[in-house]
Amino acid sequence: MYVSGLFRVGFRSVWLWTATAYLCNLHGVLYGIGELFVVSVTGLGPIADAAGIFALGTGAGFFTRHILRRIIDGDLIECQWKRQELDDGLKAATGELGEIRPQLISLNKLRDALTGEEDELWRLHAVEMPPAIASALAQNLPKIVTVMHLKGGVGKTTTVANLAAHFGKKGKRVLAIDLDYQGSLSRMLMLAANIRNKDDPRAINLLSGDQDFAALQRQVISLHPTLENVDLISCGQTFDRFENRLMLRWLIGDETDDVRYRLASALTSQPFRDSYDLILIDAPPRLSTGAINALASSQVVLIPTVLDRLSAEAVGNFISRLNHFRPMNPALQYAGVIGTLRGQIGGADVKEGAFEIAQ
Ligand SMILES: Nc1ncnc2c1ncn2[C@@H]1O[C@H](COP(=O)(O)OP(=O)(O)OP(=O)(O)O)[C@@H](O)[C@H]1O
Numbered sequence: 001m002y003v004s005g006l007f008r009v010g011f012r013s014v015w016l017w018t019a020t021a022y023l024c025n026l027h028g029v030l031y032g033i034g035e036l037f038v039v040s041v042t043g044l045g046p047i048a049d050a051a052g053i054f055a056l057g058t059g060a061g062f063f064t065r066h067i068l069r070r071i072i073d074g075d076l077i078e079c080q081w082k083r084q085e086l087d088d089g090l091k092a093a094t095g096e097l098g099e100i101r102p103q104l105i106s107l108n109k110l111r112d113a114l115t116g117e118e119d120e121l122w123r124l125h126a127v128e129m130p131p132a133i134a135s136a137l138a139q140n141l142p143k144i145v146t147v148m149h150l151k152g153g154v155g156k157t158t159t160v161a162n163l164a165a166h167f168g169k170k171g172k173r174v175l176a177i178d179l180d181y182q183g184s185l186s187r188m189l190m191l192a193a194n195i196r197n198k199d200d201p202r203a204i205n206l207l208s209g210d211q212d213f214a215a216l217q218r219q220v221i222s223l224h225p226t227l228e229n230v231d232l233i234s235c236g237q238t239f240d241r242f243e244n245r246l247m248l249r250w251l252i253g254d255e256t257d258d259v260r261y262r263l264a265s266a267l268t269s270q271p272f273r274d275s276y277d278l279i280l281i282d283a284p285p286r287l288s289t290g291a292i293n294a295l296a297s298s299q300v301v302l303i304p305t306v307l308d309r310l311s312a313e314a315v316g317n318f319i320s321r322l323n324h325f326r327p328m329n330p331a332l333q334y335a336g337v338i339g340t341l342r343g344q345i346g347g348a349d350v351k352e353g354a355f356e357i358a359q
Pocket residue numbers: 151152153154155156157158159180184284285340341
């Protein structure tokens with residue numbers, strides 16, 4: 001009994017140690033010690049073996065399942081976090097896409113307009129003259145005249161200066177507005193009125209969108225009494241930059257109002273209507289922001305030209321371009337074409353030909 005018991009202990013010890021060692025070293029050690037004790041004390045070798053192996057297998061299985069579950073649970077939680085992050089990212093990206101899409105459309109439009117003609121830029125957004133401006137212009141109080149031609153050096157500025165001096169002398173309250181950053185009209189009139197000329201583009205205030213029209217009207221430069229009854233809104237170098245920035249902001253939709261009517265809003269406001277009978281605008285030889293505002297706020301446009309065939313042809317071209325802007329100011333009329341200077345190939349025939357072409 002003792003010998004066979006010893007033999008069984010020895011035999012079982014070998015394979016049990018081997019079998020359990022690879023499952024779990026610690027469990028193997030404990031089981032081996034327990035087995036030795038049970039066999040030697042009770043002699044219940046096979047039953048103890050079966051119970052021990054069952055307990056060991058269950059314990060190892062439980063232990064393995066527990067560990068695996070923890071690993072899987074951990075991975076699952078991580079996966080859920082990742083999914084939440086992705087969902088959040090997707091939501092944010094969808095929201096941003098919704099915001100970006102209209103900007104993208106307007107940028108594409110802007111790109112097309114920039115690569116097209118200058119006129120197209122100003123027709124990028126739909127236009128409708130505000131009814132208040134239309135009805136104020138219809139009353140002709142004050143009369144607003146733009147002197148304009150896209151050809152340079154044809155006498156626009158000289159015409160405005162002379163008309164202002166003439167009507168001022170006749171007792172009309174005249175406002176001359178310089179919208180050309182070259183500031184020629186400002187220099188010409190201020191020199192005539194002995195006012196120190198400094199670069200002071202007050203025209204910026206007219207297009208800035210400031211709604212305090214009474215304050216804007218008070219910013220005029222009075223040329224009285226040297227130039228009787230004449231006020232001036234001056235222009236200068238920085239006006240150019242201001243105009244470009246304003247146009248770009250409007251094109252990309254950063255301005256909430258229609259910047260094409262800013263001058264019109266000011267000139268048809270009560271403070272200006274109460275102060276003037278005649279407003280003369282000197283426009284630049286470009287379709288700048290100022291020029292577009294001048295066209296949108298005038299009842300008539302006057303076109304000076306040099307009296308030669310080429311200049312007269314340019315008048316026709318200018319008028320057909322102006323017609324593109326008719327929806328902006330449907331009531332705008334052509335007051336006529338003024339011959340200011342004679343062409344280099346002077347003479348009566350050239351003059352006659354020019355008038356015919358311009359007609
Ligand atoms: N009727 C005229 N008689 C003689 N000289 C004139 C007449 N009109 C204009 N000039 C002269 O022609 C030149 C150009 O005139 P002005 O500056 O008025 O043209 P403009 O069309 O306003 O030019 P820009 O396109 O550069 O604004 C000036 O030297 C001016 O003195």
